[in-house]
Amino acid sequence: MTHDKTIVYPYIPNSAPQTKAEMLRATGAKGTDDFYEDVPEKLRLRRKLNLPNPLLSEAALERHVRELLDKNETAVTHLNFLGAGCYQHHVPAVCDEVNQRGEFLTAYAGEPYDDHGRFQALFEYCSMMGDLLNMDVVNVPIYDGFQAAATAVRMASRLTGRYEALLPRTIMPGKLSKIRDYCKTDTTIRLVDTDTKTGQMDLESLQELISEETGTVYFDNPSYFGIIETQGQAISDIAHEHGALCVVGADPISLGVLTPPADYGADIVCGDIQPLGIPMNYGGGLAGFIASHDDERVVMEYPSRLFGIAPTRVPGEYGFGDVAYERTSFAIREEGKEWVGTAAALWGITAGVYLALMGPQGMADIGQSIMARARYAAMQLNKIPGVQAPLFEAPHFKEFVVNFDQAGISVAEINEALLARGIFGGKDLSHEFPHLAQSALYCVTEIHTQADIDHLARTIQEVLER
Amino acid sequence: MNSTITQQRYTNGKPNLRRFHQARWDEEIIYELNRPGQRGLLVPEVEEGIEAEVGDILATLPPAMRREEPPALPEIAQPQVVRHYFRLSQENLGADLNIDVGQGTCTMKHSPKINERLIRSPQVTAVHPLQDESTTQGILELMYRFEQILKEISGMDRFSLQPAAGSAAIYTNVAIIRAYHAARGELDQRDEVITTIFSHPSNAACAKTAGFKVITLYPDENGYPDLEALKAAVSQRTAALLITNPEDIGVFNPHIEEFVRIVHEAGGLCSYDQANANGILGITRARDAGFDLCHFNLHKTFSTPHGCGGPAAGASGVSAELARFLPTPTVEFDGERYYLDHDRPDSIGKMSPFYGVTPNIVRAYAWVMALGADGLREVAETAVLNNNYLLHKMLQIPGISAPYAPGKRRIEQVRYSWQELYEETGVHSEELGIRAADFGLHYWTSHHPFVVPEPNTLEPTESYTKEDLDEYAAVLAHIAEEARSNPERVKTAPHNSTVHSIDHEPLDDPAQWAVTWRAYLRKHRIES
Numbered sequence: 001m002t003h004d005k006t007i008v009y010p011y012i013p014n015s016a017p018q019t020k021a022e023m024l025r026a027t028g029a030k031g032t033d034d035f036y037e038d039v040p041e042k043l044r045l046r047r048k049l050n051l052p053n054p055l056l057s058e059a060a061l062e063r064h065v066r067e068l069l070d071k072n073e074t075a076v077t078h079l080n081f082l083g084a085g086c087y088q089h090h091v092p093a094v095c096d097e098v099n100q101r102g103e104f105l106t107a108y109a110g111e112p113y114d115d116h117g118r119f120q121a122l123f124e125y126c127s128m129m130g131d132l133l134n135m136d137v138v139n140v141p142i143y144d145g146f147q148a149a150a151t152a153v154r155m156a157s158r159l160t161g162r163y164e165a166l167l168p169r170t171i172m173p174g175k176l177s178k179i180r181d182y183c184k185t186d187t188t189i190r191l192v193d194t195d196t197k198t199g200q201m202d203l204e205s206l207q208e209l210i211s212e213e214t215g216t217v218y219f220d221n222p223s224y225f226g227i228i229e230t231q232g233q234a235i236s237d238i239a240h241e242h243g244a245l246c247v248v249g250a251d252p253i254s255l256g257v258l259t260p261p262a263d264y265g266a267d268i269v270c271g272d273i274q275p276l277g278i279p280m281n282y283g284g285g286l287a288g289f290i291a292s293h294d295d296e297r298v299v300m301e302y303p304s305r306l307f308g309i310a311p312t313r314v315p316g317e318y319g320f321g322d323v324a325y326e327r328t329s330f331a332i333r334e335e336g337k338e339w340v341g342t343a344a345a346l347w348g349i350t351a352g353v354y355l356a357l358m359g360p361q362g363m364a365d366i367g368q369s370i371m372a373r374a375r376y377a378a379m380q381l382n383k384i385p386g387v388q389a390p391l392f393e394a395p396h397f398k399e400f401v402v403n404f405d406q407a408g409i410s411v412a413e414i415n416e417a418l419l420a421r422g423i424f425g426g427k428d429l430s431h432e433f434p435h436l437a438q439s440a441l442y443c444v445t446e447i448h449t450q451a452d453i454d455h456l457a458r459t460i461q462e463v464l465e466r
Numbered sequence: 467m468n469s470t471i472t473q474q475r476y477t478n479g480k481p482n483l484r485r486f487h488q489a490r491w492d493e494e495i496i497y498e499l500n501r502p503g504q505r506g507l508l509v510p511e512v513e514e515g516i517e518a519e520v521g522d523i524l525a526t527l528p529p530a531m532r533r534e535e536p537p538a539l540p541e542i543a544q545p546q547v548v549r550h551y552f553r554l555s556q557e558n559l560g561a562d563l564n565i566d567v568g569q570g571t572c573t574m575k576h577s578p579k580i581n582e583r584l585i586r587s588p589q590v591t592a593v594h595p596l597q598d599e600s601t602t603q604g605i606l607e608l609m610y611r612f613e614q615i616l617k618e619i620s621g622m623d624r625f626s627l628q629p630a631a632g633s634a635a636i637y638t639n640v641a642i643i644r645a646y647h648a649a650r651g652e653l654d655q656r657d658e659v660i661t662t663i664f665s666h667p668s669n670a671a672c673a674k675t676a677g678f679k680v681i682t683l684y685p686d687e688n689g690y691p692d693l694e695a696l697k698a699a700v701s702q703r704t705a706a707l708l709i710t711n712p713e714d715i716g717v718f719n720p721h722i723e724e725f726v727r728i729v730h731e732a733g734g735l736c737s738y739d740q741a742n743a744n745g746i747l748g749i750t751r752a753r754d755a756g757f758d759l760c761h762f763n764l765h766k767t768f769s770t771p772h773g774c775g776g777p778a779a780g781a782s783g784v785s786a787e788l789a790r791f792l793p794t795p796t797v798e799f800d801g802e803r804y805y806l807d808h809d810r811p812d813s814i815g816k817m818s819p820f821y822g823v824t825p826n827i828v829r830a831y832a833w834v835m836a837l838g839a840d841g842l843r844e845v846a847e848t849a850v851l852n853n854n855y856l857l858h859k860m861l862q863i864p865g866i867s868a869p870y871a872p873g874k875r876r877i878e879q880v881r882y883s884w885q886e887l888y889e890e891t892g893v894h895s896e897e898l899g900i901r902a903a904d905f906g907l908h909y910w911t912s913h914h915p916f917v918v919p920e921p922n923t924l925e926p927t928e929s930y931t932k933e934d935l936d937e938y939a940a941v942l943a944h945i946a947e948e949a950r951s952n953p954e955r956v957k958t959a960p961h962n963s964t965v966h967s968i969d970h971e972p973l974d975d976p977a978q979w980a981v982t983w984r985a986y987l988r989k990h991r992i993e994s
Contacts, residue, residue, distance in 0.1 A: 105582075107774045359540060
């Protein structure tokens, strides 16, 4: 096998020929092939991988990748009103700065001695989330809000010994797909109707469906359509009367102004922390949280890492470590709760930085700012002939459904026209929810100015008048 | 005779051990930095025009939904927030700082800085996943190209980049296996998954989570997965084999093709855990050994930084026969444009909200493009050379051994045993590891259960020099010697770390454990 050795790779120090020869001598091997003697000849790839030619210099590599990425348009060059699970909020510079510190960025799974910093930063993230949620237990982040919801449902199934979960019919379809797959093993998913006028849960439908088989009543607040569920206490009461647990998906950025789900009876709260200082990243900047009260039975059902505070042998020194590690698959493989592995810790640290910067006043301000701007946007759109916004009569947070049925033009056509004018219009709901006909889900956050919103309304009006 | 400072750093021609001391800021918990009234960040004020039209927005909330008490978050000005987190970062030993060969199975390698620059451009950070595909052609093309690269590296026919991590990819593959047997009407019958004890625990745990019974094979006397045990375990109930190769002890299973054949003959599928493929890139491929599925961890083999435990990224690869079950959507190319295919009726559905951990996909693509086919092979061969060099150095330390596969060389890592040293000194492997922190080094024992007694798993990837490996071995030799001469010094470690020996007892006591500051204050009756 000939194999060109003339290239010295900057990432591979021992690719320098003189070093390699010296090390080979020490091992007594004639060549690196000797190390693969257990790989049967039949399985050896005796040809070069057929890969694109490398860009050996950093300059050439950077140019190539940038040329690819430059084919993307962005929410910097365009005015963006898309949300639906990934949100354009302001990312504080301090969040980016901490996130890219090599000491955090390139660390992994060290002990609470050599990696004390990450243990403390994650403990603090969990602590600040706990205060936001009014709950005492918060996990080290898992992959995303979908996984958090799916795991929360299975936790509730195990805790109640009842393997049926009731979810609102208007749950985000992708999230429902994930929960259905994840619960296939042991939990049946049934859908509760929502009120056609308010979009909130239809309590009669819930009463009809709930039974002694039900272990979980789940809803998102705000819902997929941005609707604030105002019957939280009634829903959790119904769940509890039947011996079920109430699981609520929450948007953490809403909780400076909205009542935390624990206060209206939620037993487990879950969601995604992407809004807290994490860029959109084409949907690749997600991290899930699960929270509960500090009940031993519930704690023992978490699959994730839980970091706790502990004394060291030096008075006044904070130490940290894993809480109840023996419940995890790291400790007892398939006998553990679901599984634990590498997930999204650095986003947790980043979200912690965000909450530390914002403080109670910042969270109240941003919640109020988002609600006011979203409301203003709905009011402006509603003034346009043929447009109804919001479609549902309820208070909203950040997102709302806009209906264009009377405009005589489809959402797809409107969005195409908006794109041509530099605007990413709201998510087209006509495929996911055909009964809403030509409706779109618009997202407005603190980054949208009055001028942005007025521009959107003017542009939609122009498009409809065309 | 006075010597120079430089000369004083050597003894008998060898460098002295590093006099490391980690940062010890004795830093407060962030709540202790609370200074009421201070602000770390201001939010854009609502314009008067909006206020005039909207009025008191919070009045639109029914009282029960309006938060009464503000969250008890700390109030801290920006400089103090920055300082706090920078201090914590200094108290954390990233791979950028240390000779990170001690976290075996984790594939700690250099994460190139150019990739950090690339993923922090707005063309990645400020792209919304639901933008019209005409505005995301760049990222879609990159994902498509990266899939072609993974196909060639593994021999598989299709990949999904959607799994958020390695274990998520294992779960994805198990879900595909379940869908495959269900489509054939055999799921009720096929309820067992076979794995090996030296495969990652997530293989067993994900199979169980997906509803399968787990059969775990133990190694034969030479440390290879036991072929006879496999034959005894396989039956009409076998849904799949989930196996790592080389296993966590660094031994390549030479009978892997036979394992696959036996499971196939019984009607099961074979899934290759290639979380760590670092030692075999360009050497041998999953599909060529007959595997139906495999997965890669982009944060291991493909260099994306480990982020204190994520964000990670997984890639699930399958044969053509299984492609219809892959998560939705897939990335496609019609010769002119790249697009997402959501119309996949047999798919297992969505494994994550969108299309995967984009920044890590960009980093991994850039890493492969910096190396090419020759470079990937150089990665594998150098990682394996480094491992065998370190093996040679480590075995010179009295009290250590490398159990199994006697006399054989290893692939990319070794699970050593300090049993002999323990019997002689009473010092456990974990204690040696904590002492290693005093020299600025990580050290890892093993997954549980400890099949290898007093285990220590080392994986020197391609990123370390000969001198780095010499230093690591010299530190462990020093600690082993210390275990004999001054065991208390080892048992009371760490001495030079950020904090001292931790009392773990409260962490397992429900009355004392505290996962949040508020729980700590409540349980320990501290006035805030």
